[in-house]
Amino acid sequence: MDAAAADDRLDRAFMALADPVRRSIVARLSRGPATVTELAEPFDITTQAVSKHIQVLEAAGLVTRSRDAQRRPVHLDAAALETLTEWIDRYRLIHEQRFRRLDALLASADGADAAASAEQD
Amino acid sequence: MDAAAADDRLDRAFMALADPVRRSIVARLSRGPATVTELAEPFDITTQAVSKHIQVLEAAGLVTRSRDAQRRPVHLDAAALETLTEWIDRYRLIHEQRFRRLDALLASADGADAAASAEQD
DNA sequence: CCATTATTCAACCAATCGCTTGATCAACTA
DNA sequence: TAGTTGATCAAGCGATTGGTTGAATAATGG
Secondary structure, eight states: OHHHHHHHHHHHHHHHHHSHHHHHHHHHHOOOBBBBHHTTOOOSHHHHHHHHHHHHHHHHEEEEEBBTTTTEEEEEEHHHHHHHHHHHHHHHHHHHHHOOOOHHHHHTTTTTHHHHHTTOO | OOOOHHHHHHHHHHHHHHHHHHHHHHHTTOOBBBBHHHHHSSSOOOOOHHHHHHHHHHTTEEEHHHHHHTTOOOOOOOHHHHHHHHHHHHHHHHHHHHHHHHHHHHHSSSSSHHHHHHHOO
């Protein structure tokens, strides 16, 4: 998978979780698979709307679907969720490491000047 | 903060990271603060557009801003990123725990039937 | 075969998104 | 003070979003 495709996947995944209905669906699916009708039940919207939400989650790789007679059970894909936390944590950790370096500099003798140059790093 | 407000914050944060330009800005800010002009430089869009992107990140609580003469340096807020990983990891872990329970049932004597009922959980 | 159930497709609508251009505001500097 | 730099505001535009209604498709069960 090239960088652009990975980017596209992240776009879709973050966008998918930006909607409260879809986040709620993910929360429900963490407890096991469910059909479209079951997933629609708690909401005040049509099953068509929920079907679209599921398509968004599926296009983002966050869920997969199987077949059971007329039903199309939806399953959570936890590995995709992990990709998201990996992206976030990468930059969170870089940021925190930078803070630790800054603290170390401030603790050293000529603190102020060293910190000012670290800021430009 | 009530549940609806927390929901709204998550909406904004996930939506903010759904855009590749904004993710790139977050990546840049993980290495230290930067001004609007600096952040705009790598992209082929106007500074106005970048300014709007930063407003989106700010409204999501992902960045804060300070003042340095005409400049408005942007700083990453790593704590907000942590809120996102917490949300994701909660449901990821619930899902994985459920899988571990399922494995345990399948490993036990009357595996098949027990697993089928667990599926409905 | 026919009716029912579960889901999706299609067309449409109001609202929002990302971006643009042009103007304005704020703060420094020659 | 006048000009310059850095950033934002405002209005507009094409594309996309989340939702609807209505019709179509697929699979089951009597």
